[in-house]
Amino acid sequence: MGAEERVVARILERFPVLEGRVFIQKQQRVVVDYLVRRDFEKVLDFLAHDAGFTTFHLVIGVDNGDALGFIYVLSNEENVMLLLKEKAPKSKPYISSVCDIFPNALWHERELVDLFGAVVENLPPGPRYPLPDLWPAGNYPMRKEWNPAYLDKKTMTYNPPAAVDPAEGGESK
Amino acid sequence: MNQRITIPIGPQHPSLKEPGCFTITLEGEKVVSAVVGVGYNHRGLEKACEARTYIQDMYLIERVCGICSHTHSTAFCQAVEALAGVEISRRAAYIRVIMAELERLHSHLLWLGVAGHEIGFDTLLMYSWRDREKVLDALALLGGNRVNYGINTIGGVRRDISPSECEQLRSMLDFIEEEDKYFIDLALHESTLAARLGGIGRLSYEDALRLGAVGPVARASGVPTDIRVIEKYAAYDEFPMEVITDEHSDVFGRAVVRVKEIMESIKLIRFALDNLPDGELKVNVPRRIPEGEVLSRTEAPRGEDIHYVRSNGTDKPDRVRVRAASEANWHSVAHMLEGDYLADVPIIIAAIDPCYSCTDRAIVLDHRDTGCQQVLDWEALRRYSVDFYRERGFDAKSIKIPERKIIR
Structure with a gap:
């Protein structure tokens, strides 16, 4: 049994409900499919404290349409990279900070706040990262609907065109 | 009772050619806490990648960093090639390795000069940057440019290495090898260097693991991590490689690791030149990349470089995430600064080899x-x-130029 199979077996032994949602992507890569916050926290706690995934590499924020995805990349001593995915609805993007387990996740989580508009609870205080202080509030540039063409860099305001009423045929007069 | 003073250093830092803000709290001359502030250089590159095709993204990705441009483009190419299900030729893989190791030679020699400058040892700066010019000339010979070589393309490489270029590379390597023998002797035996660098910017083995240090910073704390060995990407599976580590866990250890790695890179390039296989430079890759996601890793001169690419079946990526090596090492800096003197701050920061660009x-x-x-x-x-x-x-x-002497 290879290192990847052992990881999958270990996770499924502890969480049988994840059957079919944990898979080997390729050599040295194991993926745990999107989990909601409560389930994600249980799996992360198990991986970090009992399954030997003690190295945190990064968090990747993704925009999946109605939901935001957060892919936490961890690895163990056998160099298996685990992509643990969490999802949260775009309207209520609440997630918990993992800084208590992995202190080096701090800036990655601040990036999720600035670029994706995630609300990271229990995130240690500090300066924002990476956007400037005068960045317009409520603008999350890595969300798919945000278009850099509508940002006025002189006034630092975001001015999307007014929504067109389909009943009027969408043509300006 | 000592009064505590907080000093903001930056955003235009005196020792770095890039903006970074370090809020240092001092008790007397000792640093009690440090807050690192970065983000002044965020260019929205990941968002820009989503609006462009994979080939156009290559130009952006090469410019993530001036010095590590090849390793970034290699990581990105590997990700897209994996998504497209293509395998590059062995010759292309070997050429990628040669460029990557030349880039490492350049980066480490550059760092050695910067470190020398930070500690007032400008002779070391002059020597190592003179030698670095030879490596830059070699990079220009192969890639047509001193930085942003444009060697990589999705599916292979864009330029071949001719037998005459191989010979020129060999003579450059002979020169750098002799110079590096001097640098290793200097790092290991020069008493003033050891006195200045020893014991500052300490990062223990446990802290290196806890704070996610990568590359020479981690290896100088005894953590044998090297993505070239772990992932065996490009052609590294065929190369005899030794991971250089050191137990000093301070700035001195980081200097020792880097000068020894220069020698290791020379060996790797010589091995590649001796065993350069025949084959095509590039295989064709479809413009539209099938849906999927890949996490690709390479070993940049500064450490682990991670690229995540998610495709959606079109000719443009759905998401590109770049985590450069410096991004991982900044976490360790605040920890390293605590307990050291204010005068040591520039060299401690410089010792993680943070990025800055080279001129055209x-x-x-x-x-x-x-x-x-x-x-x-x-x-x-x-x-x-x-x-x-x-x-x-x-x-x-x-x-x-007078004969070089080492004070032992």
């Missing part, structure tokens, strides 16, 4: 009278520089 080699002269432009190539620029100083009574050839 060609300049454009505007003739005010005629209005015409003249582009100088590297040789013409060098001649222009030599003549400029000679007219003013300074002839570089007349200078006699």
Whole structure:
């Protein structure tokens, strides 16, 4: 049994409900499919404290349409990279900070706040990262609907065109 | 009771050519806490990648960093090639390795000079940057440019290495090997260097793991992590490799690891030149990349470089995430600074080798009278520089460099 199979077996032994949602992507890569916050926290706690995934590499924020995805990349001593995915609805993007387990996740989580508009609870205080202080509030540039063409860099305001009423045929007069 | 003073250093840092803000709290001259502030250089590159095709993204990705440009483009290419299900030829893989190791030679020699400058050892800066010029010339020979070589393309490489170029590379390597023997001797035995660098910027083995340090910073704390060995990407599976580690866990250890890695890179390039296989340079990759996601890793001169690419079946990626090595190492800096003196702050920060860019080699002269432009190539620029100083009574050839001595 290879290192990847052992990881999958270990996770499924502890969480049988994840059957079919944990898979080997390729050599040295194991993926745990999107989990909601409560389930994600249980799996992360198990991986970090009992399954030997003690190295945190990064968090990747993704925009999946109605939901935001957060892919936490961890690895163990056998160099298996685990992509643990969490999802949260775009309207209520609440997630918990993992800084208590992995202190080096701090800036990655601040990036999720600035670029994706995630609300990271229990995130240690500090300066924002990476956007400037005068960045317009409520603008999350890595969300798919945000278009850099509508940002006025002189006034630092975001001015999307007014929504067109389909009943009027969408043509300006 | 000692009064605590908080000093903001930056955002225009005196020791770095890039903006970074370090809020240092001092008790006397000792640092009690440090807050690192970065983000001034965020260019929205990941968002820009989503609006462009994979080939156009190559140009952006090469410019993530001036010095590590090849390793970034390699990581990105590997990700897209994996998504497209293509395998590059062995010759292309070998050429990628040669460029990656030349880039490492360049980066480590550059760092050695910066470190020398930070501690007032400017002779070391002059020596190592003189040698670095040879490596830059070799990179320009192969890639046509001193930085952003443009060697990589999705599916392989864009330029071949001819037998005459191999010979020129070998003679450059012979020169750098002799110089590096001196640098290793200097790092290991020069008493002033050891006295200045030893014991500062400490990062224990446990802290290196806890704070996610990568590359030479982690290896200098005894953590044997090297993505070239772990992932065996490109052609590294065929190369005999030794991971250089050190137990000093301080700035001195980081210097030792880097000068020894220069020697290791020379061995790898020689092995690649001796065993360069025949084959195509590039395999065709479809413009539309099938849906999927890949996490690709490479070992940059500064450590682990991670690229995540998610495709959606079109010719543009759905998401690109770049985590450069410096991004991982900044977490350790605040910890390293605590307990050290204010005077040690620049060299401790410089010891993680944070990124900064190199200038282009060609300049454009505007003739005010005629209005015409003249582009100088590297040789013409060098001649222009030599003549400029000679007219003013300074002839570089007349200078006699004294024999180098090491104070043991």
